[in-house]
Each structure stands twice: as C-alpha cells, then as structure tokens.
Amino acid sequence: MIIITIRRRTFFNYPFSVVEVLQSGVGGITVTGFYRLSILLLTVLTALIGYFQRNWIKAFLQFHVIGREMDVGLIQTRDRHLDIGSEGIDDDLRDSRGIKYTEIPAGSTATTKLTVERGTTELFLLVMRYDGNPRSRLVGNVRFKPMHWWIHTWPPDMFTTLSPRTAESAGTTDQRPSKTSLHTHDSLLVTGIERENDLGIADSNNPYEMTAYAPTAEKRYAHIRRGSIRCELDAYTAGHNIFTPIWVTVPESDQQPRWEVADSQKHELSIVIDPPHVPYHTRRTIELNVCEEVGTTFATTDASPTKPLIETMGPADETPTLAVVCCIHGDEICGKRAIEQLLSVGDNLEWNRAVKFILANPAAVEQGSRAIDTDLNRLFGQDDIEGDPLEATLKDEIEDELEGCQVLDLHSTDSTDEPFALIANPAETSLEVVEATGVVNNAVDISYVSGGLQTQVDGVTVECGLTSTESATATAYQVLRNFLIEMGALDGKSTTADPNWYTIVDEVPVDANFRFIRENFQPVAPGETFARADGTTLEANNQFTPVLMADATEGYHDILGYKAERSEPEFRKKDARTR
Numbered sequence: 365m366i367i368i369t370i371r372r373r374t375f376f377n378y379p380f381s382v383v384e385v386l387q388s389g390v391g392g393i394t395v396t397g398f399y400r401l402s403i404l405l406l407t408v409l410t411a412l413i414g415y416f417q418r419n420w421i422k423a424f425l426q427f428h429v430i431g432r433e434m435d436v437g438l439i440q441t442r443d444r445h446l447d448i449g450s451e452g453i454d455d456d457l458r459d460s461r462g463i464k465y466t467e468i469p470a471g472s473t474a475t476t477k478l479t480v481e482r483g484t485t486e487l488f489l490l491v492m493r494y495d496g497n498p499r500s501r502l503v504g505n506v507r508f509k510p511m512h513w514w515i516h517t518w519p520p521d522m523f524t525t526l527s528p529r530t531a532e533s534a535g536t537t538d539q540r541p542s543k544t545s546l547h548t549h550d551s552l553l554v555t556g557i558e559r560e561n562d563l564g565i566a567d568s569n570n571p572y573e574m575t576a577y578a579p580t581a582e583k584r585y586a587h588i589r590r591g592s593i594r595c596e597l598d599a600y601t602a603g604h605n606i607f608t609p610i611w612v613t614v615p616e617s618d619q620q621p622r623w624e625v626a627d628s629q630k631h632e633l634s635i636v637i638d639p640p641h642v643p644y645h646t647r648r649t650i651e652l653n654v655c656e657e658v659g660t661t662f663a664t665t666d667a668s669p670t671k672p673l674i675e676t677m678g679p680a681d682e683t684p685t686l687a688v689v690c691c692i693h694g695d696e697i698c699g700k701r702a703i704e705q706l707l708s709v710g711d712n713l714e715w716n717r718a719v720k721f722i723l724a725n726p727a728a729v730e731q732g733s734r735a736i737d738t739d740l741n742r743l744f745g746q747d748d749i750e751g752d753p754l755e756a757t758l759k760d761e762i763e764d765e766l767e768g769c770q771v772l773d774l775h776s777t778d779s780t781d782e783p784f785a786l787i788a789n790p791a792e793t794s795l796e797v798v799e800a801t802g803v804v805n806n807a808v809d810i811s812y813v814s815g816g817l818q819t820q821v822d823g824v825t826v827e828c829g830l831t832s833t834e835s836a837t838a839t840a841y842q843v844l845r846n847f848l849i850e851m852g853a854l855d856g857k858s859t860t861a862d863p864n865w866y867t868i869v870d871e872v873p874v875d876a877n878f879r880f881i882r883e884n885f886q887p888v889a890p891g892e893t894f895a896r897a898d899g900t901t902l903e904a905n906n907q908f909t910p911v912l913m914a915d916a917t918e919g920y921h922d923i924l925g926y927k928a929e930r931s932e933p934e935f936r937k938k939d940a941r942t943r
Contacts, residue, residue: 423506423642432494434637436468436648439489440478468635468648476648480614481655481708490515490608490635494600506642511600514636515610520591522631522654524613527585527593583608600639608635614654661704662691662723669727669736670757674765677707678718678853686851687720687769688844689762692741692817694728698828699774702840706848717853720769724762727754742815763820770797771823772847774840776831778918779911779925780884783839785863786810786825788818797824802846802859803839806885808911808928812868827912866909866928874924878902880913884925895924 426432441464468476480486492513494506517523583606584596595608612633631652638645662673676684690699703721707713723729727736737753744763749756770793785798785807798807804826810816818825826843829836849858866885877897888894888904894913895902902924913925 418504419507419509420642422504423639423644426506427644433470434646435493435495436470436635436637437491438466438468438478438650439487439491440464440466441487441489466650468650470646470648477651477653479653479655480612482614484705484708485611485613488610488612488633490610492606492608492635492637493604494602505602508600508639508642509598511597511606511639513595513608513638515593515595515608516632516634516636517591517612517652518630518632518634520589522614523591523633523652524615525587525591525593526611526613527587527595527609661707661721662700662726662729664723664726664730667726667730669754670761671726672758672762672765673723673726675703675707675721676718677713677721678715682718683768684718684720685769686717686848686853687722687766687771687823688847689722689724689766689771689773689817690840691726691729692724692773693734693739693775694725694730694736695732695734696774696776696831697729698776698831698833698836698840699844700729701837702774702844705837705841706844713854715853716855717851719848719853720765722762722765725755725758741817744815744817744820746815762817766821769821769823770851771817771821772797772801772844773817773821773823773825774844775825775827776829776833776836776840777827777912777914778831779827779880779914781829781833781835782806782885783826783828783843784808784885784911785861786816786818786827788813788816789820789822793822794824797822797847797851798863799860800847800850800858801826801843801861802850803842804861804863807861807863807865809865809867809931810926812870813926864930865932866911867931868911868926868928869908870927872902872913872924872927873922874902878924879915880910880924882910882913884910884913886910 464478466476466478515525515527517525586594586596588594593610597606600606631654632649633652634647634649636645636647661675664673667673678684688699688703690703691697700723707721725735725740728734728740735755737751738755740755740758743749743753743755743759746759749759783801783804785801785804787794787798787807787809788811798804801824807824810818816825826840828840828843845854845856846858848854849856850860864885872895874895875897878895878900879897880895882888882892882894887907887909889907890904893901893903894910908927908929911926911928914920
C-alpha cells in the first residue's frame with residue numbers, strides 16, 4: 365500500500381517569508397519600528413490638524429455636541445431719538461419709552477411675530493451675542509474670523525431697507541442708522557478717535573471703549589440685492605454684542621410686488637448667521653404682520669368738517685392742561701405726521717400728564733389745501749366774521765378746547781427750512797413753552813400782526829421747516845417729543861431752547877411778481893437789495909432782519925413778509941429782572 369501525502373504550500377510555509385524578512389530587518393527597518401514610526405507620523409499629523417483646525421473643532425463641539433447657540437434679539441421702535449446704549453442695554457430697555465424688545469429663539473416651533481404699519485419707518489436693531497456656558501469653557505471660546513451674517517426681507521419688493529453705509533457711500537443724504545442717537549454707543553461703529561467728528565462723540569466718552577473690539581474690527585454692510593443686506597465683521601469672540609441697525613420702511617401703497625403674490629404670502633424678516641470656516645449655521649425668522657390701520661390717529665376721510673379732531677392721552681381722571689395743535693393750515697401736515705408717529709407706539713408710552721392733541725381743519729387736510737373758505741389762523745381773536753366760512757365754526761370749537769391749556773402749535777412754511785418760534789401772548793408762562801421746544805434758535809414776537817392762534821393762547825407756534833418735506837416732519841417730531849418731556853408729560857432726555865429774540869416792526873407789501881433773494885434771519889443792511897421783479901428792486905431803507913419772507917407766489921399773496929429787529933419781548937425782560 366502506497367500512501368501519497370500532498371502538502372499545500374502557503375506563504376508562511378516558505379523558508380524565508382516576508383514576515384521573516386521584515387523581522388530580520390531588511391533595509392534596517394523592523395516591523396516594530398515601522399509601526400512606531402506610523403504612530404508617530406499619525407500623532408504629528410493629528411496634532412497639526414488639531415492645531416490649525418482647533419477653532420473648527422471647538423465650534424463643532426460647542427454647537428453640535430454641546431448644543432450652543434448665538435442669542436438673537438430685536439429692538440423695534442419708531443422713535444429715532446432714543447438713546448439705549450449708555451451703561452447696559454437691559455437697564456436702558458427698562459427705562460426707555462416707545463420701544464419693544466423681542467427675543468428670537470432658535471429652533472422654536474412658534475414663529476416670532478411682529479407688527480409693522482403701512483406708511484411708517486421703523487428701526488429694527490438686531491442684537492447678536494454669544495456667551496458660551498460652563499459646559500463649553502473647557503473647550504475654549506470660538507473665535508469667528510471673519511463673521512458673516514445676512515438680513516433678508518420677504519417679499520423683497522414689499523419693504524425698503526436702509527443700513528449704515530460703507531465708507532464709499534458715506535456721503536449719502538439718506539437717513540443713516542449710525543447717525544442717530546440710538547447708535548452713538550454702538551462699539552462697532554466707533555472705531556477710533558478719527559471717527560469723533562463723524563459720530564459726534566469722543567472715544568473717552570464711549571462706555572464700550574474697554575469692552576469693544578480692536579479699532580480694526582469694523583463692520584461692513586452691502587446691499588447685495590433688493591431686500592438683502594450682507595454684514596461682515598473682521599473678528600468676533602464671545603461676550604460682546606453685535607448691533608445691526610436697519611431702517612425698515614413699509615410703503616403706504618398696498619401694491620403687489622412685481623410678481624403675483626398669493627393672499628397667503630407671508631411677510632418675513634430673517635437673519636442668517638453663517639460664519640465661514642466654522643461648522644455652524646442658523647437662521648432666525650420673524651413673521652411681519654403688516655397692519656393696514658396706519659395714520660388713523662387723525663382719520664380725516666369721514667370726519668365732520670365743522671369739528672376739529674381731538675385725541676386725549678394720559679390719566680383719564682385728569683383735565684388736560686397741555687395741548688398740541690396741528691393742521692390749522694390743511695396743507696401743513698408735518699405736525700399731524702409727528703403726532704401720529706409718537707402715538708403709534710401705543711402702550712409703550714407712559715403718560716405723567718394728560719395731553720390734548722387737536723387736528724384743527726380736517727376738511728382742508730383731506731382736500732390738501734391751506735383752507736376751505738378762509739385762512740383759519742387769521743380768524744383767532746375776531747368776534748365779527750363776515751359771511752359764514754367753515755373755518756369760523758372751527759375757530760370757536762378750538763378756542764373752547766384750548767381754554768386753560770399751554771399750547772404747542774405746529775406749522776410749516778415756504779420761507780426757510782430752519783425751525784423758529786412765533787409768540788404773541790405776553791403771558792410769562794409762554795416763555796416756558798418756547799424753551800420747551802428744545803431746537804429753535806430764533807423766536808419772534810409777532811404781536812404786530814393781527815390774528816393767529818398764538819395771540820389767543822398761552823403757548824407758541826413753531827414753524828418746523830419747509831412745507832411738504834420730510835425734514836419738517838422730523839423737526840416737528842423732535843419739537844413735539846421735547847415739549848412733552850420738558851412739560852413733564854413724558855419721561856426722557858430733553859434740551860432747553862435759548863433762542864435769539866426778534867420783534868416784528870413792519871411788513872413789506874408787494875405784488876405777486878417779486879422774488880425774495882436774501883435769507884430769513886440774516887440782517888439786511890441799509891441800501892442792500894432784498895427782492896426784485898422784472899428789473900425792479902427793493903432796497904432796505906434801514907437795517908432789518910427778514911422773517912417769514914418768501915417769493916410772493918409761494919408765501920403770502922399780498923406781502924413779501926415781515927421786517928424784524930433784535931429785541932426781547934417785554935415779558936421776557938420782566939422775567940429777567942425778577943431772577
């Protein structure tokens with residue numbers, strides 16, 4: 365019997381296998397040495413990756429493992445004169461009036477909803493902040509370098525947004541959010557002492573100076589397309605607020621965007637935080653409810669033409685002793701708009717005194733004309749009025765409503781864009797009302813002229829600027845708010861006016877062809893020409909200061925305006941003697 369054995373040869377059956385070769389040290393490298401070298405190389409490579417990508421790893425751990433988030437809030441206001449940045453944003457929010465603060469949570473199933481009104485411009489001050497927490501301190505702070513975020517409104521044609529401009533477009537005449545008092549303490553807008561003239565404050569007075577970013581860390585804004593703003597910051601670390609101010613204007617028209625939008629279309633504002641080179645992305649969405657009931661503080665459409673519109677604010681059990689009047693001339697609507705802007709903040713205003721707001725001639729406002737039958741302002745103080753003009757009934761109603769009140773009467777003019785005050789009633793308390801306007805540099809005793817509400821009330825008429833201009837509305841709002849604060853009706857910061865005083869001494873009658881060629885409140889010397897028409901000139905016989913002078917086609921129909929002299933009124937002289 366023959367037994368045949370077949371042996372299967374394998375790799376390991378060879379006398380000199382690869383393993384044996386390596387173990388024997390072919391080329392001087394043993395398998396143990398190779399293993400150790402590989403581990404060393406991997407360690408070095410991991411260390412290098414960890415070093416250069418440590419910010420990415422920190423961000424991944426904090427935002428995806430630990431679950432951290434950027435905190436986002438929104439300050440919403442229509443008041444462009446609030447200052448919320450002095451020592452702490454929380455304290456200022458509690459102390460301020462006319463603003464709303466909303467936290468915008470991340471990942472919430474409930475949509476954040478805010479209301480905006482047609483025909484208004486509101487400030488949306490977005491506040492972003494990353495603080496970290498004890499769970500992430502061991503990981504270390506994430507340094508966002510750079511920091512990018514976007515702000516979008518939808519539909520893009522529905523809203524107009526205005527952000528702080530870049531250096532290249534700083535010369536724009538548009539309202540810049542960074543120019544308002546609301547942002548003078550925004551640390552990221554104060555980038556060095558060279559910006560003092562731009563922002564109106566010195567770095568030494570900047571409360572964020574020690575806690576802000578380096579002077580090179582300046583925010584940049586760009587409108588990348590309609591309804592979208594791209595924001596960038598060179599670097600950001602935890603513990604600082606990022607303020608992003610934008611003005612959002614809702615048009616008065618309900619015109620649909622350029623494409624068809626369904627009735628169910630949502631109006632939204634969103635902020636997208638997407639730092640480059642960091643595994644983090646978040647989007648916060650705010651649903652905007654567009655309110656159609658805007659400007660209805662004085663709804664003139666269905667108003668009675670024979671009665672002024674009256675709105676009383678403040679303690680219900682108090683008889684108002686303060687009053688604000690607008691639209692004695694129906695085409696001078698700056699006062700109406702200022703009052704509606706103030707009252708639109710609603711419950712956020714806390715009134716210390718009762719105040720009566722009066723729109724004098726609703727029919728003229730609705731018609732867009734100075735008057736319906738005759739100039740209402742010229743009827744005050746008259747007992748016998750010829751004919752039966754509509755304004756005669758209004759005059760009696762207004763005089764009754766203003767009895768016992770200190771009055772601020774808001775007007776606009778065709779003569780100058782510089783606000784000034786008119787006063788005729790020599791009541792000593794009228795001086796207090798003039799000072800409470802806060803912004804006027806010139807005040808005029810107009811007792812020489814018959815008629816005018818200021819002759820019948822304890823108060824002042826303020827010409828807020830050129831008729832039908834946004835600047836007149838802005839001035840009217842500033843005067844209104846300052847007046848209410850100075851008179852104790854509202855809390856807040858205000859200023860006191862200390863104007864130059866003039867007294868009207870004469871008028872200049874001309875025909876409709878004359879054109880005024882000088883400037884109001886700039887003295888005219890004897891012999892100087894101050895008006896001309898078709899080769900005819902008017903020269904000053906004596907030095908005077910022009911007041912309420914305008915082209916005869918734009919101002920009064922029969923006079924060019926008035927001549928005034930620098931002279932304090934008698935009641936002011938008496939007041940000075942008693943001090």
